[in-house]
Amino acid sequence: MDITFENVDYTYQKNTPFEHKALEDLSFHIKSGSFVAIVGHTGSGKSTLISHLNGLSIPTDGKVKVGDYLLTNDRKPSDMKELRSKVGVVFQYPEHQLFEETIEKDIAFGPENFGVPESEIKDRILKAMSAVGLSESLLDRSPFDLSGGQMRRVAIAGVLAIKPDTLVLDEPTAGLDPRGQKEIMDMFYRLHHEQNLTTVLVTHSMEDALKYANHVIILNKGKKYLEGTPEEVFVQKDALKQVQLDVPEVVQFITSFNKKFKTTTPFSNQSINQLAKQIKQVLIGDELE
Amino acid sequence: MNNSLIIGQYVPGDSIVHRLDPRTKITIIFFFVFIVFFANNLPSYSILVVFALASMFTSKVPIRFVLKGLTPVWFLIIFTFLLHLFVTKEGTLVFDFWIFKFYSGGIFQGIAISIRFFLLILVTSLLTLTTTPIEITDAIEDMLNPLKKVKFPVHELALMMSISLRFIPTLMQETDKISRAQASRGVDFRTGPIKDRVKAVIPLLVPLFVSAFKRAEELAMAMEARGYQGGEGRSKLRELKIEKMDIFVYLIFIVVIILLFLTRTYG
Numbered sequence: 282m283d284i285t286f287e288n289v290d291y292t293y294q295k296n297t298p299f300e301h302k303a304l305e306d307l308s309f310h311i312k313s314g315s316f317v318a319i320v321g322h323t324g325s326g327k328s329t330l331i332s333h334l335n336g337l338s339i340p341t342d343g344k345v346k347v348g349d350y351l352l353t354n355d356r357k358p359s360d361m362k363e364l365r366s367k368v369g370v371v372f373q374y375p376e377h378q379l380f381e382e383t384i385e386k387d388i389a390f391g392p393e394n395f396g397v398p399e400s401e402i403k404d405r406i407l408k409a410m411s412a413v414g415l416s417e418s419l420l421d422r423s424p425f426d427l428s429g430g431q432m433r434r435v436a437i438a439g440v441l442a443i444k445p446d447t448l449v450l451d452e453p454t455a456g457l458d459p460r461g462q463k464e465i466m467d468m469f470y471r472l473h474h475e476q477n478l479t480t481v482l483v484t485h486s487m488e489d490a491l492k493y494a495n496h497v498i499i500l501n502k503g504k505k506y507l508e509g510t511p512e513e514v515f516v517q518k519d520a521l522k523q524v525q526l527d528v529p530e531v532v533q534f535i536t537s538f539n540k541k542f543k544t545t546t547p548f549s550n551q552s553i554n555q556l557a558k559q560i561k562q563v564l565i566g567d568e569l570e
Numbered sequence: 571m572n573n574s575l576i577i578g579q580y581v582p583g584d585s586i587v588h589r590l591d592p593r594t595k596i597t598i599i600f601f602f603v604f605i606v607f608f609a610n611n612l613p614s615y616s617i618l619v620v621f622a623l624a625s626m627f628t629s630k631v632p633i634r635f636v637l638k639g640l641t642p643v644w645f646l647i648i649f650t651f652l653l654h655l656f657v658t659k660e661g662t663l664v665f666d667f668w669i670f671k672f673y674s675g676g677i678f679q680g681i682a683i684s685i686r687f688f689l690l691i692l693v694t695s696l697l698t699l700t701t702t703p704i705e706i707t708d709a710i711e712d713m714l715n716p717l718k719k720v721k722f723p724v725h726e727l728a729l730m731m732s733i734s735l736r737f738i739p740t741l742m743q744e745t746d747k748i749s750r751a752q753a754s755r756g757v758d759f760r761t762g763p764i765k766d767r768v769k770a771v772i773p774l775l776v777p778l779f780v781s782a783f784k785r786a787e788e789l790a791m792a793m794e795a796r797g798y799q800g801g802e803g804r805s806k807l808r809e810l811k812i813e814k815m816d817i818f819v820y821l822i823f824i825v826v827i828i829l830l831f832l833t834r835t836y837g
Protein backbone atom coordinates (compact mmCIF):
# COMPACT_ATOMS: atom_id res chain seq x y z
CA MET A 282 0.00 0.00 0.00
CA ASP A 283 1.18 3.52 -0.70
CA ILE A 284 1.78 5.53 2.45
CA THR A 285 1.76 9.32 2.42
CA PHE A 286 2.38 11.75 5.25
CA GLU A 287 1.44 15.36 4.55
CA ASN A 288 2.63 17.99 7.04
CA VAL A 289 1.88 15.74 9.96
CA ASP A 290 2.08 17.17 13.48
CA TYR A 291 1.52 15.06 16.53
CA THR A 292 1.37 16.58 19.99
CA TYR A 293 1.01 14.57 23.16
CA GLN A 294 -1.34 16.03 25.80
CA LYS A 295 -2.17 19.14 23.89
CA ASN A 296 -3.12 22.19 25.95
CA THR A 297 -1.68 20.86 29.18
CA PRO A 298 1.58 21.72 30.93
CA PHE A 299 2.84 18.32 29.73
CA GLU A 300 2.41 19.20 26.06
CA HIS A 301 5.06 17.55 23.95
CA LYS A 302 5.51 17.74 20.20
CA ALA A 303 6.51 14.30 18.94
CA LEU A 304 6.16 14.92 15.21
CA GLU A 305 6.49 18.21 13.44
CA ASP A 306 5.60 19.04 9.86
CA LEU A 307 6.49 15.57 8.66
CA SER A 308 5.96 14.78 4.98
CA PHE A 309 7.10 11.78 2.98
CA HIS A 310 5.87 9.19 0.58
CA ILE A 311 6.42 5.45 0.66
CA LYS A 312 5.74 3.63 -2.57
CA SER A 313 3.84 0.38 -2.46
CA GLY A 314 6.22 -2.56 -2.41
CA SER A 315 9.23 -0.71 -1.10
CA PHE A 316 11.33 -1.57 1.92
CA VAL A 317 11.78 1.58 3.96
CA ALA A 318 14.04 2.05 6.95
CA ILE A 319 13.21 4.76 9.45
CA VAL A 320 16.28 5.62 11.44
CA GLY A 321 16.68 8.04 14.30
CA HIS A 322 18.08 8.55 17.72
CA THR A 323 16.02 7.70 20.82
CA GLY A 324 13.15 10.15 21.15
CA SER A 325 13.20 11.18 17.52
CA GLY A 326 9.56 10.22 17.04
CA LYS A 327 10.00 6.85 15.34
CA SER A 328 7.52 5.00 17.51
CA THR A 329 4.99 7.81 17.27
CA LEU A 330 5.32 7.73 13.52
CA ILE A 331 4.51 4.04 13.23
CA SER A 332 1.51 4.29 15.50
CA HIS A 333 0.00 6.50 12.79
CA LEU A 334 0.35 3.76 10.20
CA ASN A 335 -2.51 1.68 11.58
CA GLY A 336 -4.53 4.41 13.21
CA LEU A 337 -3.43 3.91 16.81
CA SER A 338 -2.63 7.61 16.72
CA ILE A 339 -4.41 10.23 14.68
CA PRO A 340 -2.36 13.24 13.56
CA THR A 341 -2.99 16.43 15.52
CA ASP A 342 -2.55 18.31 12.28
CA GLY A 343 -1.96 17.25 8.70
CA LYS A 344 -2.89 14.14 6.75
CA VAL A 345 -1.84 10.52 6.82
CA LYS A 346 -2.88 8.35 3.90
CA VAL A 347 -2.38 4.62 4.11
CA GLY A 348 -3.67 2.94 0.94
CA ASP A 349 -7.25 4.20 0.64
CA TYR A 350 -7.53 5.14 4.30
CA LEU A 351 -7.25 8.79 5.16
CA LEU A 352 -6.48 9.78 8.74
CA THR A 353 -6.92 13.38 9.80
CA ASN A 354 -7.72 14.99 13.10
CA ASP A 355 -11.41 15.46 12.34
CA ARG A 356 -11.99 12.33 10.32
CA LYS A 357 -11.26 8.78 11.34
CA PRO A 358 -12.16 6.02 8.96
CA SER A 359 -15.11 4.05 10.30
CA ASP A 360 -13.45 0.82 9.25
CA MET A 361 -10.38 1.13 11.43
CA LYS A 362 -10.42 -2.61 11.93
CA GLU A 363 -10.03 -3.18 8.23
CA LEU A 364 -7.04 -0.86 8.16
CA ARG A 365 -5.49 -2.79 11.02
CA SER A 366 -5.99 -6.07 9.21
CA LYS A 367 -3.99 -4.66 6.30
CA VAL A 368 -1.18 -3.09 8.28
CA GLY A 369 0.51 -5.59 10.57
CA VAL A 370 2.67 -4.12 13.29
CA VAL A 371 5.43 -6.00 15.05
CA PHE A 372 6.12 -3.88 18.12
CA GLN A 373 9.29 -3.74 20.14
CA TYR A 374 9.60 -6.86 22.24
CA PRO A 375 6.46 -8.36 20.69
CA GLU A 376 6.74 -11.42 22.95
CA HIS A 377 5.23 -9.25 25.69
CA GLN A 378 1.87 -9.46 23.96
CA LEU A 379 1.55 -13.25 24.17
CA PHE A 380 -1.25 -14.38 26.45
CA GLU A 381 -2.93 -17.57 25.25
CA GLU A 382 -2.56 -21.05 26.67
CA THR A 383 -1.15 -22.54 23.51
CA ILE A 384 0.93 -21.21 20.67
CA GLU A 385 -1.75 -22.24 18.22
CA LYS A 386 -4.40 -20.15 19.98
CA ASP A 387 -2.10 -17.16 20.25
CA ILE A 388 -1.30 -17.11 16.56
CA ALA A 389 -4.99 -17.57 15.77
CA PHE A 390 -5.95 -14.59 17.93
CA GLY A 391 -5.39 -11.93 15.24
CA PRO A 392 -7.10 -13.75 12.36
CA GLU A 393 -10.05 -14.60 14.63
CA ASN A 394 -10.50 -10.96 15.57
CA PHE A 395 -10.51 -9.98 11.93
CA GLY A 396 -13.14 -12.57 11.11
CA VAL A 397 -11.08 -15.02 9.08
CA PRO A 398 -13.07 -18.24 8.58
CA GLU A 399 -12.10 -21.11 10.89
CA SER A 400 -11.10 -23.39 8.03
CA GLU A 401 -8.57 -20.89 6.76
CA ILE A 402 -7.08 -20.06 10.14
CA LYS A 403 -5.48 -23.48 10.61
CA ASP A 404 -3.75 -23.13 7.27
CA ARG A 405 -2.54 -19.64 8.10
CA ILE A 406 -1.13 -20.77 11.45
CA LEU A 407 0.95 -23.49 9.82
CA LYS A 408 2.22 -21.15 7.11
CA ALA A 409 3.10 -18.43 9.60
CA MET A 410 4.92 -20.91 11.80
CA SER A 411 7.00 -22.28 8.98
CA ALA A 412 7.75 -18.74 7.82
CA VAL A 413 9.27 -17.86 11.20
CA GLY A 414 10.98 -21.22 11.48
CA LEU A 415 8.98 -22.84 14.27
CA SER A 416 8.28 -26.54 14.16
CA GLU A 417 4.68 -27.73 14.05
CA SER A 418 5.25 -29.89 17.08
CA LEU A 419 5.11 -26.73 19.20
CA LEU A 420 1.45 -26.02 18.36
CA ASP A 421 0.05 -27.26 21.67
CA ARG A 422 2.81 -25.94 23.88
CA SER A 423 2.38 -22.89 26.07
CA PRO A 424 4.17 -19.86 24.62
CA PHE A 425 5.50 -19.14 28.11
CA ASP A 426 7.56 -22.36 28.08
CA LEU A 427 9.68 -21.15 25.17
CA SER A 428 12.95 -19.27 25.12
CA GLY A 429 12.89 -15.53 24.53
CA GLY A 430 13.91 -15.87 20.89
CA GLN A 431 11.26 -18.47 20.19
CA MET A 432 8.60 -16.41 21.95
CA ARG A 433 9.44 -13.57 19.64
CA ARG A 434 8.98 -15.85 16.65
CA VAL A 435 5.56 -16.87 17.93
CA ALA A 436 4.58 -13.22 18.35
CA ILE A 437 5.79 -12.42 14.84
CA ALA A 438 3.87 -15.42 13.48
CA GLY A 439 0.80 -13.96 15.20
CA VAL A 440 1.18 -10.81 13.12
CA LEU A 441 1.99 -12.65 9.89
CA ALA A 442 -1.12 -14.82 10.28
CA ILE A 443 -3.19 -11.65 9.80
CA LYS A 444 -1.74 -11.57 6.26
CA PRO A 445 -1.12 -7.85 6.12
CA ASP A 446 -0.22 -5.99 2.91
CA THR A 447 2.06 -3.72 4.84
CA LEU A 448 4.37 -4.88 7.57
CA VAL A 449 5.62 -2.43 10.15
CA LEU A 450 8.58 -3.54 12.24
CA ASP A 451 9.64 -1.61 15.32
CA GLU A 452 13.16 -2.76 16.14
CA PRO A 453 12.22 -6.39 15.62
CA THR A 454 15.64 -7.73 16.58
CA ALA A 455 16.26 -5.78 19.79
CA GLY A 456 17.63 -8.02 22.52
CA LEU A 457 18.28 -11.06 20.31
CA ASP A 458 21.64 -12.73 19.87
CA PRO A 459 23.50 -11.88 16.63
CA ARG A 460 22.48 -15.09 14.90
CA GLY A 461 18.84 -14.68 15.86
CA GLN A 462 18.97 -11.09 14.63
CA LYS A 463 20.22 -12.14 11.24
CA GLU A 464 17.72 -14.98 10.93
CA ILE A 465 14.78 -12.75 11.78
CA MET A 466 15.84 -9.94 9.44
CA ASP A 467 16.54 -12.37 6.59
CA MET A 468 13.12 -13.85 7.14
CA PHE A 469 11.43 -10.46 6.90
CA TYR A 470 13.43 -9.69 3.78
CA ARG A 471 12.36 -12.96 2.18
CA LEU A 472 8.71 -12.39 3.08
CA HIS A 473 8.92 -8.87 1.73
CA HIS A 474 9.81 -10.21 -1.69
CA GLU A 475 7.75 -13.40 -1.66
CA GLN A 476 4.51 -11.74 -0.62
CA ASN A 477 5.15 -8.42 -2.26
CA LEU A 478 4.78 -6.53 1.02
CA THR A 479 5.41 -2.92 1.77
CA THR A 480 7.78 -3.00 4.71
CA VAL A 481 8.55 -0.21 7.15
CA LEU A 482 11.49 -0.99 9.40
CA VAL A 483 12.24 1.19 12.41
CA THR A 484 15.78 0.61 13.54
CA HIS A 485 18.85 1.90 15.32
CA SER A 486 21.06 -0.26 13.20
CA MET A 487 22.58 1.48 10.22
CA GLU A 488 23.86 -1.87 9.03
CA ASP A 489 20.34 -3.30 8.81
CA ALA A 490 19.02 -0.17 7.12
CA LEU A 491 21.79 -0.41 4.55
CA LYS A 492 21.42 -4.11 3.99
CA TYR A 493 17.69 -4.39 3.58
CA ALA A 494 16.12 -1.05 2.74
CA ASN A 495 15.80 0.61 -0.64
CA HIS A 496 14.69 3.88 0.89
CA VAL A 497 15.86 5.53 4.11
CA ILE A 498 14.25 8.26 6.19
CA ILE A 499 16.26 9.79 9.01
CA LEU A 500 14.27 11.46 11.76
CA ASN A 501 15.54 13.97 14.25
CA LYS A 502 13.41 15.53 17.00
CA GLY A 503 10.19 14.72 15.20
CA LYS A 504 11.27 16.22 11.90
CA LYS A 505 12.53 14.62 8.74
CA TYR A 506 16.28 15.13 8.65
CA LEU A 507 17.40 13.21 5.57
CA GLU A 508 15.69 11.05 3.01
CA GLY A 509 16.81 9.04 0.01
CA THR A 510 18.32 5.78 -1.15
CA PRO A 511 20.89 4.19 1.17
CA GLU A 512 23.64 5.20 -1.27
CA GLU A 513 22.58 8.83 -1.01
CA VAL A 514 22.00 8.97 2.71
CA PHE A 515 24.82 6.94 4.16
CA VAL A 516 27.65 8.85 2.56
CA GLN A 517 26.68 12.05 4.40
CA LYS A 518 28.93 11.35 7.31
CA ASP A 519 28.94 14.85 8.80
CA ALA A 520 25.20 15.32 8.57
CA LEU A 521 24.65 11.95 10.26
CA LYS A 522 27.14 12.72 12.96
CA GLN A 523 25.17 15.87 13.78
CA VAL A 524 22.26 13.73 14.91
CA GLN A 525 24.45 11.19 16.70
CA LEU A 526 24.26 8.55 14.01
CA ASP A 527 27.17 6.68 12.53
CA VAL A 528 27.68 5.72 8.94
CA PRO A 529 27.65 1.96 8.32
CA GLU A 530 30.94 0.10 8.70
CA VAL A 531 31.28 -0.54 4.95
CA VAL A 532 31.09 3.17 4.25
CA GLN A 533 33.61 3.89 6.99
CA PHE A 534 35.88 1.26 5.52
CA ILE A 535 35.66 2.64 1.97
CA THR A 536 36.30 6.17 3.22
CA SER A 537 39.46 5.23 5.07
CA PHE A 538 40.55 2.92 2.26
CA ASN A 539 40.24 5.76 -0.22
CA LYS A 540 42.16 8.06 2.07
CA LYS A 541 45.00 5.63 2.60
CA PHE A 542 45.42 4.54 -1.00
CA LYS A 543 44.40 7.87 -2.49
CA THR A 544 41.75 6.23 -4.63
CA THR A 545 38.14 7.11 -5.33
CA THR A 546 36.38 3.80 -4.98
CA PRO A 547 32.72 4.84 -4.85
CA PHE A 548 30.19 3.52 -2.35
CA SER A 549 27.28 2.05 -4.25
CA ASN A 550 25.87 -0.36 -1.67
CA GLN A 551 27.98 -3.05 -3.28
CA SER A 552 28.20 -6.52 -1.79
CA ILE A 553 31.34 -7.59 0.04
CA ASN A 554 32.36 -9.67 -2.98
CA GLN A 555 32.04 -6.75 -5.36
CA LEU A 556 33.97 -4.56 -2.96
CA ALA A 557 36.70 -7.16 -2.71
CA LYS A 558 36.99 -7.18 -6.51
CA GLN A 559 37.22 -3.40 -6.60
CA ILE A 560 39.91 -3.44 -3.93
CA LYS A 561 41.81 -6.15 -5.80
CA GLN A 562 41.70 -4.01 -8.91
CA VAL A 563 43.12 -1.05 -7.05
CA LEU A 564 45.84 -3.05 -5.36
CA ILE A 565 46.87 -5.19 -8.32
CA GLY A 566 46.79 -2.12 -10.51
CA ASP A 567 49.34 -0.65 -8.12
CA GLU A 568 51.51 -3.75 -8.38
CA LEU A 569 51.59 -3.62 -12.16
CA GLU A 570 52.88 -0.10 -12.23
CA MET B 571 2.22 7.31 26.83
CA ASN B 572 0.26 9.09 29.48
CA ASN B 573 3.05 10.25 31.75
CA SER B 574 1.08 13.08 33.27
CA LEU B 575 -0.84 10.87 35.64
CA ILE B 576 -0.27 12.32 39.07
CA ILE B 577 -0.08 9.65 41.69
CA GLY B 578 -2.17 10.51 44.67
CA GLN B 579 -2.82 14.15 44.08
CA TYR B 580 0.39 15.74 45.26
CA VAL B 581 0.73 19.38 44.25
CA PRO B 582 4.39 20.40 44.40
CA GLY B 583 5.09 23.51 46.40
CA ASP B 584 7.36 25.06 48.96
CA SER B 585 4.96 26.34 51.60
CA ILE B 586 5.25 25.86 55.35
CA VAL B 587 2.74 23.04 55.13
CA HIS B 588 4.78 21.31 52.43
CA ARG B 589 7.95 21.53 54.49
CA LEU B 590 6.48 20.26 57.74
CA ASP B 591 7.66 16.86 58.84
CA PRO B 592 5.17 14.35 57.46
CA ARG B 593 4.86 12.82 60.94
CA THR B 594 3.71 16.17 62.28
CA LYS B 595 1.08 16.38 59.59
CA ILE B 596 -0.16 12.85 60.13
CA THR B 597 -0.30 13.24 63.92
CA ILE B 598 -2.19 16.52 63.75
CA ILE B 599 -4.65 15.20 61.22
CA PHE B 600 -5.18 12.07 63.29
CA PHE B 601 -6.14 14.10 66.34
CA PHE B 602 -8.05 16.65 64.33
CA VAL B 603 -10.31 13.88 63.06
CA PHE B 604 -11.10 13.05 66.68
CA ILE B 605 -11.71 16.52 67.99
CA VAL B 606 -14.01 17.39 65.11
CA PHE B 607 -16.59 15.25 66.88
CA PHE B 608 -16.28 17.23 70.11
CA ALA B 609 -17.39 20.51 68.60
CA ASN B 610 -21.04 21.17 69.37
CA ASN B 611 -21.76 24.86 69.11
CA LEU B 612 -21.05 27.84 66.93
CA PRO B 613 -17.81 29.04 68.61
CA SER B 614 -16.27 25.58 68.76
CA TYR B 615 -17.06 24.90 65.11
CA SER B 616 -15.68 28.32 64.18
CA ILE B 617 -12.36 27.48 65.82
CA LEU B 618 -12.02 24.30 63.78
CA VAL B 619 -13.08 25.97 60.55
CA VAL B 620 -10.58 28.78 61.10
CA PHE B 621 -7.80 26.27 61.79
CA ALA B 622 -8.60 24.19 58.71
CA LEU B 623 -8.96 27.17 56.38
CA ALA B 624 -5.79 28.75 57.76
CA SER B 625 -3.85 25.55 57.03
CA MET B 626 -5.30 25.46 53.55
CA PHE B 627 -4.28 29.03 52.78
CA THR B 628 -0.76 28.63 54.17
CA SER B 629 -0.31 25.54 51.98
CA LYS B 630 -0.92 27.75 48.90
CA VAL B 631 -2.58 24.82 47.17
CA PRO B 632 -5.06 26.17 44.61
CA ILE B 633 -8.57 25.93 46.00
CA ARG B 634 -9.83 24.06 42.95
CA PHE B 635 -7.60 21.10 43.86
CA VAL B 636 -9.07 21.01 47.34
CA LEU B 637 -12.58 21.21 45.94
CA LYS B 638 -11.76 18.39 43.54
CA GLY B 639 -11.11 16.19 46.56
CA LEU B 640 -14.61 17.01 47.74
CA THR B 641 -16.41 16.01 44.55
CA PRO B 642 -16.97 12.35 45.41
CA VAL B 643 -18.55 13.25 48.76
CA TRP B 644 -20.80 16.16 47.81
CA PHE B 645 -23.64 13.72 47.45
CA LEU B 646 -23.03 12.29 50.92
CA ILE B 647 -22.90 15.74 52.48
CA ILE B 648 -26.13 16.87 50.85
CA PHE B 649 -27.85 13.59 51.64
CA THR B 650 -27.03 13.70 55.36
CA PHE B 651 -28.02 17.34 55.50
CA LEU B 652 -31.43 16.59 54.01
CA LEU B 653 -31.84 13.56 56.24
CA HIS B 654 -31.35 15.69 59.33
CA LEU B 655 -33.61 18.36 57.94
CA PHE B 656 -36.50 15.97 57.47
CA VAL B 657 -36.06 13.55 60.33
CA THR B 658 -34.86 15.53 63.37
CA LYS B 659 -37.80 16.92 65.29
CA GLU B 660 -36.08 19.03 67.95
CA GLY B 661 -36.25 22.72 68.74
CA THR B 662 -38.92 24.97 67.33
CA LEU B 663 -40.86 24.58 64.12
CA VAL B 664 -39.47 27.18 61.74
CA PHE B 665 -40.92 26.09 58.42
CA ASP B 666 -44.21 24.39 57.78
CA PHE B 667 -45.59 23.79 54.34
CA TRP B 668 -47.65 20.80 53.23
CA ILE B 669 -45.57 17.77 54.28
CA PHE B 670 -42.40 19.80 54.89
CA LYS B 671 -41.91 20.49 58.58
CA PHE B 672 -38.46 21.80 59.42
CA TYR B 673 -37.33 22.28 62.99
CA SER B 674 -34.52 24.55 64.15
CA GLY B 675 -32.68 21.58 65.71
CA GLY B 676 -32.77 19.75 62.41
CA ILE B 677 -31.36 22.69 60.52
CA PHE B 678 -28.58 23.20 63.05
CA GLN B 679 -27.63 19.52 63.10
CA GLY B 680 -27.76 19.28 59.33
CA ILE B 681 -25.38 22.17 59.00
CA ALA B 682 -23.14 20.83 61.77
CA ILE B 683 -22.81 17.41 60.16
CA SER B 684 -22.07 18.97 56.76
CA ILE B 685 -19.34 21.10 58.32
CA ARG B 686 -17.86 18.03 59.98
CA PHE B 687 -17.69 16.22 56.67
CA PHE B 688 -16.23 19.23 54.98
CA LEU B 689 -13.54 19.65 57.65
CA LEU B 690 -12.57 16.00 57.65
CA ILE B 691 -12.13 15.88 53.92
CA LEU B 692 -10.40 19.23 53.76
CA VAL B 693 -7.65 18.33 56.22
CA THR B 694 -7.11 14.79 54.99
CA SER B 695 -6.86 15.87 51.37
CA LEU B 696 -4.50 18.62 52.49
CA LEU B 697 -2.18 15.85 53.67
CA THR B 698 -2.04 14.10 50.30
CA LEU B 699 -1.94 17.41 48.44
CA THR B 700 1.16 18.63 50.26
CA THR B 701 3.03 15.41 51.01
CA THR B 702 4.61 13.07 48.48
CA PRO B 703 3.60 9.42 48.75
CA ILE B 704 7.20 8.55 49.64
CA GLU B 705 7.17 11.01 52.55
CA ILE B 706 3.94 9.51 53.81
CA THR B 707 5.42 6.02 53.59
CA ASP B 708 8.54 7.11 55.47
CA ALA B 709 6.44 8.73 58.16
CA ILE B 710 4.23 5.69 58.57
CA GLU B 711 7.27 3.45 58.86
CA ASP B 712 8.72 5.70 61.50
CA MET B 713 5.51 6.01 63.46
CA LEU B 714 4.86 2.27 63.43
CA ASN B 715 8.36 1.58 64.71
CA PRO B 716 7.22 0.76 68.25
CA LEU B 717 5.27 -2.16 66.80
CA LYS B 718 8.57 -3.83 65.93
CA LYS B 719 8.69 -4.95 69.55
CA VAL B 720 5.75 -7.24 68.88
CA LYS B 721 7.43 -8.55 65.70
CA PHE B 722 5.24 -6.56 63.36
CA PRO B 723 7.10 -6.26 59.99
CA VAL B 724 7.06 -2.47 59.87
CA HIS B 725 9.95 -2.01 57.47
CA GLU B 726 8.64 -4.63 55.06
CA LEU B 727 5.22 -3.03 55.07
CA ALA B 728 6.71 0.38 54.26
CA LEU B 729 8.86 -1.16 51.54
CA MET B 730 5.82 -2.79 49.98
CA MET B 731 4.02 0.54 50.00
CA SER B 732 6.84 2.43 48.35
CA ILE B 733 7.43 -0.27 45.73
CA SER B 734 3.76 -0.31 44.78
CA LEU B 735 3.75 3.46 44.46
CA ARG B 736 6.93 3.38 42.40
CA PHE B 737 5.53 0.85 39.93
CA ILE B 738 2.16 2.44 39.26
CA PRO B 739 3.46 4.63 36.41
CA THR B 740 5.52 1.75 35.01
CA LEU B 741 2.52 -0.52 34.88
CA MET B 742 0.43 2.24 33.33
CA GLN B 743 2.97 2.50 30.52
CA GLU B 744 3.04 -1.24 30.15
CA THR B 745 -0.75 -1.33 29.91
CA ASP B 746 -0.66 1.31 27.22
CA LYS B 747 1.95 -0.62 25.25
CA ILE B 748 0.14 -3.93 25.43
CA SER B 749 -3.24 -2.46 24.61
CA ARG B 750 -1.73 -0.91 21.49
CA ALA B 751 -0.22 -4.22 20.48
CA GLN B 752 -3.50 -6.06 20.98
CA ALA B 753 -5.46 -3.31 19.23
CA SER B 754 -3.17 -3.89 16.26
CA ARG B 755 -4.20 -7.53 16.37
CA GLY B 756 -7.81 -6.47 16.05
CA VAL B 757 -9.00 -6.21 19.64
CA ASP B 758 -11.55 -3.49 20.12
CA PHE B 759 -11.56 -2.19 23.70
CA ARG B 760 -14.00 0.64 23.14
CA THR B 761 -16.99 -0.54 21.18
CA GLY B 762 -19.14 -3.60 20.96
CA PRO B 763 -21.36 -5.40 23.46
CA ILE B 764 -20.25 -5.50 27.12
CA LYS B 765 -19.57 -9.22 26.93
CA ASP B 766 -17.02 -8.72 24.14
CA ARG B 767 -15.40 -5.83 25.91
CA VAL B 768 -14.95 -7.83 29.09
CA LYS B 769 -13.40 -10.61 27.05
CA ALA B 770 -11.09 -8.08 25.43
CA VAL B 771 -9.54 -7.44 28.82
CA ILE B 772 -7.98 -10.91 29.04
CA PRO B 773 -5.36 -10.32 26.32
CA LEU B 774 -4.46 -7.19 28.26
CA LEU B 775 -4.39 -8.60 31.78
CA VAL B 776 -2.45 -11.80 31.16
CA PRO B 777 0.62 -10.11 29.64
CA LEU B 778 0.40 -7.43 32.31
CA PHE B 779 0.53 -9.99 35.11
CA VAL B 780 3.30 -11.92 33.40
CA SER B 781 5.42 -8.79 33.15
CA ALA B 782 4.60 -7.71 36.71
CA PHE B 783 5.80 -11.06 38.04
CA LYS B 784 8.91 -10.87 35.90
CA ARG B 785 9.64 -7.37 37.14
CA ALA B 786 9.14 -8.45 40.73
CA GLU B 787 11.61 -11.26 40.28
CA GLU B 788 14.17 -8.99 38.64
CA LEU B 789 13.74 -6.37 41.32
CA ALA B 790 14.20 -8.93 44.07
CA MET B 791 17.35 -10.16 42.41
CA ALA B 792 18.72 -6.66 41.93
CA MET B 793 18.01 -5.81 45.56
CA GLU B 794 19.77 -8.92 46.76
CA ALA B 795 22.72 -8.26 44.47
CA ARG B 796 23.07 -4.86 46.09
CA GLY B 797 23.12 -6.37 49.54
CA TYR B 798 19.59 -5.67 50.69
CA GLN B 799 18.66 -7.70 53.74
CA GLY B 800 15.76 -5.93 55.33
CA GLY B 801 15.48 -2.93 57.60
CA GLU B 802 18.01 -4.05 60.20
CA GLY B 803 20.91 -1.60 60.29
CA ARG B 804 19.87 0.10 57.09
CA SER B 805 20.54 3.84 56.95
CA LYS B 806 18.15 6.28 55.34
CA LEU B 807 18.51 8.64 52.41
CA ARG B 808 15.76 10.94 53.63
CA GLU B 809 16.09 11.57 57.35
CA LEU B 810 12.94 12.75 59.04
CA LYS B 811 13.64 15.61 61.39
CA ILE B 812 11.44 17.62 63.70
CA GLU B 813 12.24 21.31 63.16
CA LYS B 814 11.30 24.40 65.14
CA MET B 815 8.39 24.94 62.78
CA ASP B 816 6.97 21.53 63.65
CA ILE B 817 7.05 22.33 67.35
CA PHE B 818 5.44 25.69 66.67
CA VAL B 819 2.66 24.01 64.68
CA TYR B 820 2.13 21.46 67.46
CA LEU B 821 1.78 24.32 69.97
CA ILE B 822 -0.78 26.07 67.79
CA PHE B 823 -2.71 22.85 67.50
CA ILE B 824 -2.68 22.33 71.28
CA VAL B 825 -4.02 25.85 71.70
CA VAL B 826 -6.78 24.99 69.23
CA ILE B 827 -7.67 21.90 71.24
CA ILE B 828 -7.74 23.84 74.50
CA LEU B 829 -9.91 26.57 72.99
CA LEU B 830 -12.24 23.95 71.61
CA PHE B 831 -12.76 22.29 74.96
CA LEU B 832 -13.26 25.69 76.62
CA THR B 833 -15.92 26.78 74.18
CA ARG B 834 -17.92 23.61 73.67
CA THR B 835 -21.03 23.20 75.76
CA TYR B 836 -21.21 20.44 78.30
CA GLY B 837 -24.13 18.48 79.62
